[in-house]
Amino acid sequence: MRSRQKQLLPAMVSILALVALSGCGAGSRVAENGGGTEVPCDVGVPQGGATVEVLAYNxxxxxxxTNTMVRSCKQDNLVVRHEPIDFAGQLQRTQATLSGDKGTFDLVETYNFIVPTYGAEGKLRPLDDLFAKYKEKYGLDGLNQQxxxxxxYDGHLYALPMQAQVFTMAYRKDVFDELGLKPPTTFAELRDVARKIQDSGKMEHPVAMPWLASADIVTAYDAAMGSLGTDLIDSARNRPNFDTPAAGRAFEELTSLMPYMDPQVTTFDQPAVQQQMYNGDAAVSIMFSGRMNDLADPDNSQYADRIAFxxxxxxxxxxxxxxxxxxxxxSIPANTEVDPDLLFQLMAVSVGQxxxxxxxxxxxxxxKGVVTPQNSPYADAANNAIKHAPPPEPYxxxxxxSNAITPTVAEVVTGRTEPEEGTRRMQETAAxxxxxNQ
Amino acid sequence: MMRKREFYSLVGPSMLVMVGLLLVPLYLTVKWSFQDVDYGSPGQFVGLDNYARAFTDPRFGHALLFTAGLTLVVTAVLLVGGYVLAAMINRLGRMRPVVLGILLISYVIPQVVGATMFSWLFDQNFGGVVNLAVSWVTGEDVLWFVEAWPNRIMVALNVIWSMLPFATLIMLAGLQGVSQDVLEAAQLDGAGPVRTHWSIIIPSIRGVIGFVGLISIMDILRVFDNLVPLSPQAVQLGNESLMLYIFNIAFQDGGQDLGLGSALSVLTIVVIVIMLYPFLRDVVKEARQQ
Incomplete structure (x- = not known):
């Protein structure tokens, strides 16, 4: 019996050590190390104090x-709380907190894709009056009108913008220079550039895009439709646009890039595309601008100094x-009980100059004017991209x-469904x- | 003899927890399965609509087939592999705790973390050691993430990798309970190793093997987080598990088809009961005999 106990003890110790090690990362508060600054936070706190629960992904x-708001505005009679969470978690909690008569959160991070839906459902508080009231105090006229x-949505402001992301192209300047290539300005040029890189033998799959079948692929399709000048919905006629020539053309153009991309591209999210660039496996990538700074960071890749935008x-x-x-x-949830003036000012502080x-x-x-070539390596590219991106669809x-058609878009792009059949199904689903929702 | 008050004070808390955490959610799931449910609003009765939608959605059929196939194959591997490994470890001396400790690494690592690291073995972007080895041996690149069968094999290997330690550990406990006298008697009667295992050891730990089978089936039927990194194209490949399918329908991207999600959950419970029936029957039989 004793010998069995002797054997069990080291085994238990090993297991406990492993559990402890595997748990080291759990609960780490990424937000506390994620930048931000301390700024004056002269907000009027109602008598009796207030507690503000903030929902924002890390x-x-x-x-x-988020950090600027939390660090700057904590006062004796004001508690501003934020717990770290990922994007998927934020989506679910937003849905849950906005649903009942009383929510768990008083300030929620939102984005333009979802604002019209919640705005139409009356789940967010319109901010027009507060914006006008505090415009001067917080210099809100410095925010980008676009x-x-x-x-x-429908003529009302539902969120105070903090930051934007727009598709930006990153490319390997050394490869382009060596082959005498210029950054492509059309898909035809992109195919041409990619073919030349392939022919040179430098890379087998020179183009990298986030086309994850369960999520990113529909953003790519929407971007292609937008580039062709067509929204997903014809808002004037309240009907989907998947029976228009642009719907099929968007599929054609997207799939025309596949010979130049990794055959498993429909499993790649943005970090996977970044990894392709870090590894030197791809020479051109197009993804959201928030991913660009990482590509130019020498800690991430030996090719960082050869990346241009x-x-x-x-x-x-x-x-x-x-x-x-x-x-x-x-955004301010319509069901919060905290003073909206206080909440708006907290938001305004966090998006200050x-x-x-x-x-x-x-x-x-x-x-406006915060991002310049002096402080951001991709400033020129992003500034241009913001100006020339298809306008958002505030419907x-x-x-x-978009959620409903994602599986069908993925089926067409992966060649499991013909574009005609795919667009027919998408039209039916969207209609x-x-x-x-009329 | 325990007094009534003592009995209720001891049983009461666990009954409360069971009602709160098992019966109430089960009741709500069954109720919502007959309703059109929106977060935070009372549901509207829709009869059997959600069940009709579930049965007419080909994704449900694919998910059911994939999950059942994965469960059968992986459970069989776990029972055989767990037994073989346990028998080998049982023969070890001083090294036994070390081997056990190493073996349990995959069991204590959170599933999604383990599956992510496992996916890197097959992903060229992250080194892809297995990928490279397979390419080197066969001369062909296997597309583990976008082809249905390679992806199924990878998922099954990961589930086996993460669950084999549990099967081994329980089987090992069973093996250690086998009477030495019986084994020595079998040896004296001239039984070889295979005969000893087949005719003496396995029948005497039948209950333990049944328990491993029961737990394995329940766990594999609920496979979910492994698929997130391992099968990003699960829907298109037909490699969506029942749990992933329910999640995608009920919650993904802020979706809120909780009615259909609940109907699917009820159907999943039925499937689990059907698949567990042989094991449950054995457990009941054994309990009656005792």
Missing amino acids: SSAIDPF MLDAMS APPPSVEKGGKQYSSLSVDGW EASESAVPAAYPAR AATSLI KILKE
Whole structure:
């Protein structure tokens, strides 16, 4: 019996050590190390004090704004609380907190894709009156009008923009220079450039894009449609646009790039595309601007100093860029019991000039003129891309339709369904959603 | 003799926990399966609509087939592999705790973390050691993430990798309970190693093997987080497990088809009961005999 106990003890110790080691990362508070600054926070706290629960996912682009708010505005009679969470977790909690008569959170991070849906459902408080009231005090006229528009629905502002992401192209300048290539401005040029790199024998799969079948692929499809000048929905006629020529053309153009991409591209999210660039496996990648700074970081890759940036190409000559503008911001849930004036001021503090400047280059803040070539390696490319991206689609059903058609888009891109059949199904699904949400 | 008050004070808390954490969610799931449910709002009765949608969605059929196939194959491997490994470890001397400690690494690592690291073995972007080895031996690149069968094999290998230590550990405990006298008697009667295992040891630890089978089936039927890193294209490949399918329907991207999700959960419970029936029957039989 004793010998068995003797054997069990080291085994138990080993297991406990392993459990402890595997748990080391659990619960680490990424947000506390994610940038941000301390700024004056002269907000009027109601008598009796207040506790503000903040819901915002952790990323290098969002953390600076959250941290600025939490660090700067904690006072004796004001508690501002934020717990780290990932994006998927934020989506679910947002849904849950906005649903009941009383929510768990008082400030929520939202983005332009979802704002119209929640705005139409009356789950977010319109901010027009508060914006006008505090415009001067917090210099809100310094916010980019395009981003304010992106956060508006039906003429009302529902979120205060903090930062934006837009498709940006990163390419290997050394490879391009060696082969005498120029950054492509159209998909035809992109194919041409990719073919030349392939023919040179330098890379087998020179183009890298995040086309993850369960998520990113629909953003790519939407970007292609937008570049061809067509929204997912014809809002004037309240009908989907998947029976228009652009719907099929978008599929054609996307699949035309596949010979130049890794055959498993439909399993790649943005970190996987970054990894391709770090490894030197790809020479051109197009993804959201928030990922660009990492590519130029020498700690991440031996090729960091050979990376250059450019705006993304358009699908066809003269069209809008193949791009998507995603704007993040702060919203006030309609069901919060905390004073809206206090909440709005907290939001305004976090998107102030100083806070926005501290977020560069990890983020592209919503304040005009903050991102410059002096403080961000991809500034010129992103500034150009913001100007020429297809406009956001501020319609309540867009996010619902986008989610619903994702599996079909993936089936068409992976060649499991013919484009004609795919667009027919997408039209049917989207029409049903539009009818249900009239 | 325990007094009534003592009995209730001891049983009460666990009954409360069971009602709160098992019966209430089960009741709500069954109720919602007949409703159109939106977060935070009372559901609207829709009869059997959710069940009709579930049965007419080909994804449900694919998910059921994939999950059942994975469960059968992996459970069989776990029972055989767990037994063989346990028998080998049982013969070890001083090295036994070390081997056990190493073996349990995959069991204590959180599933999603283990599966992510496992996926890197097959992913060229992250080194892809297995990928390189297979390419080197066969001269062909296997597309582990976008082809259905290679992906199924990879998923099955990962589930085996993560669950084999549990099967081994329980089997080892069973082996240590086998009477030495019986084994020595078998040896004296001239039984070889294979005959001893087949005719003496396995029948005497039948209950333990059944227990491993029971737990394995329940765990594999609930496979979910492994698939997130290992099968990013699960829907298109037909490699969506029942749990992943339910998650995708009920929650993904802020979706909120909780009614259909609940109907699918009820159907999954039925499937689990059907698959566990042989093991449950044995357990009941054994309990009656005792």
